[in-house]
Amino acid sequence: MGVVVLDFGSQYTLLIARRLRELGAFSIILPGTTPWEEIQAHRPHAVVLSGGPASVHDPDAPRPDPRLLSSGIPILGICYGMQLLVHLFGGEVARSDRREYGRADLVRHEGPLFRGLEGELGVWMSHSDAVVSLPRGWKAIAATQECPIAAVADPTGRIFGVQFHPEVVHTPKGKEILRNFLEIAGVARNWRPAEIVSSLIEKVKKEVGRERVLLGVSGGVDSCTLALLLAKAGVEHLAVFVDHGLLREGEREEVVQALRPLGVNLRVVEAQKRFLSALRGVTDPEEKRKIIGREFIRVFEEVAWEEGPFPYLAQGTLYPDVIESAGNPGAATIKTHHNVGGLPEELGFELIEPFRELFKDEVREVARVLGLPDEIRLRHPFPGPGLAVRILGEITEERLQVLRRADAIFIQALREAGLYRDVWQAFCVLIPLRTVGVVGDTRRYGYVVALRAVTSVDGMTADWARLPQEFLDQVARRITRQVPEVGRVVYDITSKPPATIEWE
Numbered sequence: 001m002g003v004v005v006l007d008f009g010s011q012y013t014l015l016i017a018r019r020l021r022e023l024g025a026f027s028i029i030l031p032g033t034t035p036w037e038e039i040q041a042h043r044p045h046a047v048v049l050s051g052g053p054a055s056v057h058d059p060d061a062p063r064p065d066p067r068l069l070s071s072g073i074p075i076l077g078i079c080y081g082m083q084l085l086v087h088l089f090g091g092e093v094a095r096s097d098r099r100e101y102g103r104a105d106l107v108r109h110e111g112p113l114f115r116g117l118e119g120e121l122g123v124w125m126s127h128s129d130a131v132v133s134l135p136r137g138w139k140a141i142a143a144t145q146e147c148p149i150a151a152v153a154d155p156t157g158r159i160f161g162v163q164f165h166p167e168v169v170h171t172p173k174g175k176e177i178l179r180n181f182l183e184i185a186g187v188a189r190n191w192r193p194a195e196i197v198s199s200l201i202e203k204v205k206k207e208v209g210r211e212r213v214l215l216g217v218s219g220g221v222d223s224c225t226l227a228l229l230l231a232k233a234g235v236e237h238l239a240v241f242v243d244h245g246l247l248r249e250g251e252r253e254e255v256v257q258a259l260r261p262l263g264v265n266l267r268v269v270e271a272q273k274r275f276l277s278a279l280r281g282v283t284d285p286e287e288k289r290k291i292i293g294r295e296f297i298r299v300f301e302e303v304a305w306e307e308g309p310f311p312y313l314a315q316g317t318l319y320p321d322v323i324e325s326a327g328n329p330g331a332a333t334i335k336t337h338h339n340v341g342g343l344p345e346e347l348g349f350e351l352i353e354p355f356r357e358l359f360k361d362e363v364r365e366v367a368r369v370l371g372l373p374d375e376i377r378l379r380h381p382f383p384g385p386g387l388a389v390r391i392l393g394e395i396t397e398e399r400l401q402v403l404r405r406a407d408a409i410f411i412q413a414l415r416e417a418g419l420y421r422d423v424w425q426a427f428c429v430l431i432p433l434r435t436v437g438v439v440g441d442t443r444r445y446g447y448v449v450a451l452r453a454v455t456s457v458d459g460m461t462a463d464w465a466r467l468p469q470e471f472l473d474q475v476a477r478r479i480t481r482q483v484p485e486v487g488r489v490v491y492d493i494t495s496k497p498p499a500t501i502e503w504e
């Protein structure tokens with residue numbers, strides 16, 4: 001196995017695991033206080049101690065199992081992780097209320113951890129406490145102007161600490177530092193998502209055997225890839241695609257055309273009328289979400305009864321979801337109805353989640369190997385409740401049609417201009433207000449359509465995309481020309497926070 005990352009509560013822990021995997025080293029995250037036996041069960045070749053908000057002087061400061069420290073396994077402590085190492089090996093960490101935050105430059109650095117990184121090195125700092133004296137035999141191997149002990153090494157040359165954060169992009173050579181650590185530790189770097197496809201297939205086969213598996217396909221990359229995996233594994237399965245009438249133009253056809261030829265047993269459930277009538281007259285966004293979630297479960301339940309029994313339900317849960325729900329039980333429920341979560345227990349499914357250990361970009365890699373077309377594989381995220389939360393207020397068939405056409409024009413224009421992959425998510429929002437305009441000699445009243453395009457890493461925060469003015473101009477012209485119900489096009493220039501990405 002590769003690397004165990006012990007989590008002491010840093011907001012960057014997931015990034016550490018991700019960077020290590022990008023470097024080809026398999027890594028998993030365990031809570032910082034995990035007992036040694038459990039750590040050892042993963043047979044790690046190295047351990048990383050993450051940063052965290054605590055001070056080593058806090059009476060209840062989280063600490064690693066002491067047996068780890070004497071195990072001889074190479075360790076890298078990051079920020080609080082470095083302070084823990086120094087403190088536990090007998091050095092001194094001084095408490096401070098002053099925070100060093102932001103970019104700094106290493107004025108000095110040496111040794112194998114910095115191999116190949118001569119010259120000035122920018123690093124990202126975010127700490128208050130600081131190491132002021134080292135355990136016996138240890139060495140300071142880097143310094144910044146403010147921080148004379150910015151990195152440390154133990155006398156064996158197998159334990160290191162860095163006060164800065166090599167895992168964030170603001171430390172431009174951070175990945176090289178992590179790579180050096182992996183090399184020093186002798187961690188194999190052969191983890192490639194493409195290569196794990198066959199082990200995923202074997203695992204699924206073994207898990208379900210000859211039993212039948214049910215799964216919901218939303219058209220997103222995770223569920224489509226999951227369906228493909230089951231098909232490739234030769235497992236008996238039924239993939240259910242619920243057309244709730246809130247999909248984008250051509251979406252359903254695209255999914256059907258992508259999955260069926262690749263052997264996915266896909267059933268499309270026509271439920272447009274049912275959803276639209278349940279949503280009639282509803283204007284409150286949360287109410288819309290609730291209704292859609294409820295109807296979705298009902299439809300799914302009906303299929304399960306009709307076509308069952310299905311001992312297994314497959315879900316496209318990803319590693320960040322697992323971590324999120326383990327660390328913060330509240331966080332998981334925000335996402336339930338998005339991916340067929342919250343199905344009633346009476347259905348008695350056994351869950352299988354083959355992607356539990358994968359990040360989204362790794363799933364995209366798996367998808368590529370399995371042959372999922374790029375239009376789906378690299379598609380922007382789309383919310384479970386679909387266009388329902390992109391029509392402000394009541395949803396009607398007419399509004400849906402207007403929005404679908406405008407949205408398709410915007411997305412097509414992004415693709416043509418080569419901008420589609422530069423933005424993280426882009427879509428149109430229909431504001432059902434009529435504003436005035438003139439066409440020829442007559443006044444015309446039309447809807448307002450807002451264009452939304454954002455850049456983001458994970459959707460948690462986002463910036464509005466600086467799309468070229470000429471491009472926006474063309475999109476506005478095309479939409480008003482081709483969709484006469486639209487009288488005005490505006491561009492949303494709000495970031496998240498304070499706004500959210502969606503308008504509802």
Ligand code: XMP
Nearest residue numbers: 289338381382383384385459496500501502
């Ligand atoms: P917000 O609007 O919260 O969106 O900034 C962040 C990301 O989540 C998506 N989103 C949803 N996804 N069900 C979903 O499956 C929802 O109810 C929902 N609301 C927002 C949104 O599209 C963006 O990618």
